[in-house]
Amino acid sequence: MNRKIKLCLLFLSPLLFFGGCSTHTRYVETSGPRTLNTTEINIQDFSYAAEDMIKSLLASGALDKAPKQPAVLAISRIINNTTQQIDTDMLTKKIRIALNQSGKALTTTTMGIGGIAEDPLAQSMQQEKDFYADKKELQRMPDFSLSGKILEMRDRLDDVRQVAYIFQLSLTNNEGLAVWEEEKQLAKQEKKGVFGW
Amino acid sequence: MKKATLALACVLMGTAVLSSCASVNTVERETPVGTRHVITDKRVITDETLATKVNIIGVNDATTPGGFLQIQIEVLNESHSLQEFNYRVEWFDMNGMAINTPTSVWIPRQIEGKESLTITAVAPTPTAKDFRVKFMENVRDN
DSSP: OOHHHHHHHHHHHHHHHHTTTTOOOOOOTSSSTTTTOSSOHHHHHHHHHHHHHHHHHHTTTGGGSSSSEEEEEEEEEEESSSSSOTTTTTHHHHHHHHHHHTEEEEOSSSSSGOOOOOSSSHHHHHHHHHHTTOOOOOOOOOOOEHHHEEEEEEETTTTEEEEEEEEEEEEEEEOOOOEEEEEEEEEEEEEOBBOOO | OOHHHHHHHHHHHHHHHHHOOOOOOOOOOSSSSSSBBOOOOOOOOOOOHHHHHHHHEEEEEOOOOOOOOOEEEEOOOOSSEEEEEEEEEEEEEESSSEOOOOOOOOOEEOOOBBBEEEEEESSSTTTTTTTEEEEEESSOOO
């Protein structure tokens, strides 16, 4: 009897051991409350920042001041001044989509900083069309440009570490005046664990 | 000796309780100049604890100069301690169809004890006519 129990335990223990080592992967809603949270800048931070920016921009009515509706928007430089390598499209794309859906602004993909178009093929197509149509006024110029900066501030007191991210955006009209500006700040705190960070 | 230990424990527990309860005092104009367009709301409460901590005082709406529906929800933390919660706003068009937007996310907020907080949201399109706001306790492991 004793031997039987021993054999049974010998058989079951590897199962228990390896069963505990298996990984479980599941999908989570990227816009949901169960995404992972770390002090690094992550997907939900861009969503929170974009949500606040869009809310402010639409409520301001700044885009309604364009002479022709919907307004044409060009994306300028979004400077990443954080310690992390991030693609600023994480922020600007959300804003572009929301503006497009709102019907208040359309983004040009044929104009960019230094004459580099976001979509070179669309730029060629447009130039060719304008050439054959013999248009005098070649392209509708953007009414506004969107520029900004993402900043990072780090603080530490005893065993608590704080990282703050500051999202700044400016909407400038074609007279060079910033007609809308907004800032969104996000701060995250992390408490030091027993065995370090 | 036993009495002294008991008294010390009581003092320590009292201190611990009081130190975690930092509530907010407020002051405002007795008769507000601005008038809110308060709307009648329908509430579905499935989490009574959350409803006590983050009590919805009222909802009012307005329209932006660009024709977007704007809503404001005033919530009050009925407890004496800091509470964490998430909220999400959903928008619906004239036909009751949900409007998908990249900015429709669960947003985390903190509210101090006895603090009132205003949450604002702007509709993503001028076609949005109705809304639904969801509240949820913080489910992230911190």
